[in-house]
Amino acid sequence: MKLRTLNVSFLLLQGLLTLIDCIAVAYLSPILVSLGYSNLRIGWIMTLGALASALARPVWGTLNDRFSCARQVTLGSTAVGMGCYFFLTHSAAHPAVTAFAVMGLYVTVVCMMNFADAWALRLISSGAALNYGATRAGGSFSYAVGAAVFGSLAARWGFMPGNYILWGLFILLCGVVCTLPNPPPAGQQRARKAPFLYESLAALSKNRVYCVMLAAFFLCTLATCSMESFYSVLILSLGGTERHVGIALFLQAMSELPVMVGYTRLRRRLGLSPAALMGTAMFFYGLKALTLGFSASLGVVLAAALFQSVSFALFTPACVDFMLKTVSADCLSTAHLVFLAIGQGAAAVVGNTLGGVLAERFGVAWMFRLVSLLALSGSVLACRAAFIQTRRRTTV
Template sequence: MGKPFWRRESVCISGLFLFIYFALGALYPLLSHYLKSIGMSGTQIGLIVSVGPIVAIFAQPFWGMLCDRFQMSRQVLSGILLGAVAASFLLLWGGKSFIAFALLYGVLHFFQSGAVPISDGLALGYVTRTGIEFGRIRQWGAIGFALATLVAGMLVDAFWLGVIFYVYAFAQFSAFLFLQGVQTERSVEAVNVFKGLSELIRLPRYMLFLASAFLIFGPINAHNIFFGLLYEQLGGQIAGIGLAFLLFAGSEAPFMKWSGFFIKRLGLEKTIFIAALVSSLRWFWYGTGPTPFAVLALFFIQGFSAGLYLASATQFVRENAPDTLRVTALAVYTSMGLGLGSMAANVVGGMLVDTYGVLRTYTFFGGLTVLGLVPLTLVTWFIKRKSTVLQ
């Protein structure tokens, strides 16, 4: 029987997720508006946004291997969070030109990109010790992101766009404080990470899942960049974009909490498959040009697709990778989807916007996600998990 949820460490790890994602929700939805306000062109904004995924491709595996090699996840994450705080102020005060902002944005992402997989690894360790469902913890990230879109928007209206960097720094420092109450597991033996990576490559279910993450996770993240263009194309007002993001992010929390229910009823693989299938249908529907009212009215599709997928996918990585390489496996998965997948979806999606319009970009997202269902089909119905995973 699992331990009660509202114990000290549960509160601390929930607060960690709340504020890590609060920082993301405060910064990224309004970043393009800030860049425009300091004189950046559309092309420059697109190039700057692409810096993050490029850095993440290399930074996330680096942080993951560092944690697994020395078994010091909490200490590494503490440094990452404090580094992100410092980088956010450098970005605000020093990023006045295109080159300076792009370089400092890369520094910020060097730290920021490590926070998600390492916090996921800590949460999965806690889940293993206590029996608490991962979705009950991960939902606080969605709540934090949703609250941040509201709070940051109000502060920007009251002050100026640069306030998003102060909110970001406050949230990351708050995450650092909550992190100090989270325990970290340590292996008795040192971990040979490079040998472990060779073992990961030989796990067919894990490698197939990486391929699906590239094709499914990429459009989920690229949607955050292109949705504003889509909403305006559909006839919506700019003010409605903030409301849409609030509803989208807010809908993820309950589905993350309910992910345990779906997994128990359907199984982990089928839950991920259904979430990805719904995601593909959503992108195809957006590509048909629905009304802004319909998009807002069916906001919960975000939770049923992205929210359910993100919570379940993390558990899949945990169950199909060695425990001693948990953070590395999560970091490589995040790098493949959030890094490489997002970069590809952003670049090709932007080219399609210029050539054919944003509706075709979402049709492309739907097609990518359908391709991602192919390796998921193999994992779900044809390549079963072995009785044991290398420990």
């Protein structure tokens, strides 16, 4: 496949998956608020979703490492996610239906965002010159547009129109996915079978840099998942509407573009390792939480969305870079999705519960202040991982 065609196709893939995620997942908290759920119950429901995705991610990673089925998995799981969104918007606040719909969205739509990264890792490790940062920027741009447009639509007509938009996007996704190659199974280049899940986990557990960074990511996610779950709740509590939520998401996504596109050049100019850049991103996550915790102005809360440029936009490509430099090609997808399953999924199980309890007991503002300490602690651990990696190159 020609290099330009591959990058354009993968940019469109990232753009469509991110747009689907924006509509189906980013507005989960406002949907739950509109259904009459309390902060504590929202935290519990989001916890169930995070738990489901944590269990599903290693399975998706193993499938991608052992079999050439990325296209089939992407389309099949996204279609299931569309059905989950339909049930969520038609649940009439029935707790069981709502919980299962949210869990389904996390297992499918949320996991497919990470699965696309694992797909990119496999293609890059097989020799494809894929520009991950630039293609991921396409996702940020589509998220920005989707957040602004859908936020206005939701404020006027509610969340039901999302069903029609999602199925239209799915038709476009089918066309894009068919133009992309399935990655070769891991180990094919060396004429040996890809490792089973338990073999990959055993090897990863011996990788000290990987484990320290995983611990750092876990701590940081305790903070970030609380911020993501209650950011829109904070906006609504300060007198904002779904339109303001859309503006905030638009600002977040647009601020990602320069860093995503220029990540490679930025890393070379700064001379920092991927692990050090991940630690820097975690520091700014903590700073964002502090800003939200001490702000009583809707304008400041919306402006805090710009922290996305030095947190998520820096962390995401640095994480992919970190995996390529730290983990064996035989278990890249598994390593990446296990990293997200534990550091993002399992941490979100604890973090969403923690965020819900803190918000219910002390208020949303104090919840942001307290969880900022966790992100800052994660930053310290990430810098420790960077120091270990500098002293000795560790590869599974």
